[in-house]
Amino acid sequence: xxxxxxxxxxxxxxxxxxxxxxxxxxxxxxxxxxxxxxxxxxxxxxxxxxxxxxxxxxxxxxxxxxxxxxxxxxxxxxxxxxxxxxxxxxxxxxxxxxxxxxxxxxxxxxxxxxxxxxxxxxxxxxxxxxxxxxxxxxxxxxxxxxxxxxxxxxxxxxxxxxxxxxxxxxxxxxxxxxxxxxxxxxxxxxxxxxxxxxxxxxxxxxxxxxxxxxxxxxxxxxxxxxxxxxxxxxxxxxxxxxxxxxxxx
Numbered sequence: 293x294x295x296x297x298x299x300x301x302x303x304x305x306x307x308x309x310x311x312x313x314x315x316x317x318x319x320x321x322x323x324x325x326x327x328x329x330x331x332x333x334x335x336x337x338x339x340x341x342x343x344x345x346x347x348x349x350x351x352x353x354x355x356x357x358x359x360x361x362x363x364x365x366x367x368x369x370x371x372x373x374x375x376x377x378x379x380x381x382x383x384x385x386x387x388x389x390x391x392x393x394x395x396x397x398x399x400x401x402x403x404x405x406x407x408x409x410x411x412x413x414x415x416x417x418x419x420x421x422x423x424x425x426x427x428x429x430x431x432x433x434x435x436x437x438x439x440x441x442x443x444x445x446x447x448x449x450x451x452x453x454x455x456x457x458x459x460x461x462x463x464x465x466x467x468x469x470x471x472x473x474x475x476x477x478x479x480x481x482x483x484x485x486x487x488x489x490x491x492x493x494x495x496x497x498x499x500x501x502x503x504x505x506x507x508x509x510x511x512x513x514x515x516x517x518x519x520x521x522x523x524x525x526x527x528x529x530x531x532x533x534x535x536x537x538x539x540x541x
Contacts, residue, residue, distance in 0.1 A: 313338065314347040317371070326372040330362050345371050350427055352380030380430055390420050394437060398444050408449035408480055411497035418444040423478040425457050429469045449495070453477045460487035496524075 309315045316336055320327040332341035349355050354374030362368045399415045406413060421443050422429065445453065457463050462471045472478050476486040476493055486493055498506035513523035 309348075309351050311347045311351065313344040314351050314353075317344055317348050318353065321371065321373055326358075326360075326370045328360055328362070328370040329368050341369070346427070352430065354378050390437075394439070395420055395444075397439050398442060401439055402444050405444075406446040406449050407443035408445055408453065408477075409495040409497050411446055411499065413446055418446060419450050421445045421450055421453065424469045424472045425463065427457075427463060428467045428472050456487045462488060 309318060317327055317332075320331065329341040332338045332344055336344075338344045345355055345357075354376070355371050356374045358370055358372070359367050360370040395415065398420065399418065404412055404415070404418075406418060422431075423441055423443055457477060460475075462468055471488070474484045475488075476483040480493075480495075485491075509523070510520055513520045516523060518526070
C-alpha cells in the first residue's frame with residue numbers, strides 16, 4: 293500500500309473511532325510507527341496500557357505486539373499496526389447499542405433468567421452479552437441482529453465470563469469463532485470445553501423458598517467436613533450409582 297493510501301486510510305480510521313483511548317493509540321502509531329506501554333502510561337496517563345490497545349483491536353484494527361527497551365533498559369511491550377487490509381469494517385465505529393425491544397425479546401425468550409446460573413432476575417439486572425465475544429466475532433449485521441447470537445447474564449456471571457474469555461488462548465491468539473461456539477460461556481446447555489479446558493461446570497442458584505433447602509444442605513455438608521460443592525457432587529455420584537444398580541437388576 294502506498295504511503296498516500298496509508299495516510300488516507302489512517303485518517304478514515306481516526307474519524308471512525310468513538311473511543312478517545314483508541315484514537316490516541318492510532319494517532320501515535322501513525323506518527324511514530326509504534327507506541328509502547330511506557331508512552332501510554334507516562335505520556336498519556338493510562339494506568340492499564342493493554343486496555344487502551346484493546347480498544348483499538350475491538351474497533352477492528354489489527355495491532356501487533358512486540359518488545360522494545362524502556363528508557364531504563366527494561367523489556368516492555370510495544371504495539372504497531374498489523375495488515376491494515378484486514379481491518380474489520382463491521383467493528384469500525386465501536387460497539388452498537390441494543391434497543392429496549394431487543395433486550396425485551398431476549399428476556400422473554402430466556403424466561404427472565406441468567407443464561408449461565410439460571411437465576412431469575414428483573415430485566416434491569418441482566419446484561420446483554422455476545423455468545424461469541426465481541427473481541428472474536430464483532431457485531432456482524434448489527435442492523436438485523438439474531439437473538440440466538442446473544443444472551444442475558446447477571447453481573448456476576450458476566451464478570452466471570454469476561455475473565456475466563458480474556459485469559460483463553462483462543463481469545464489471545466487464533467480468535468476462532470468456531471472454538472468459541474463450543475465453549476461453555478457461549479452455550480452452557482451444550483459445550484465441549486471451558487476456555488479450551490476439558491472441564492464441566494454447574495452453576496446453581498437457590499432463591500426464595502429454595503434457600504431453606506440450601507441451608508439444610510450446608511448444615512449436612514459441614515457435619516461431614518466437606519465443602520458444599522464436593523458434598524453435592526458426592527450426592528449426585530451416589531444417586532447415579534443407585535440408579536444404575538436399580539436398572540441393572
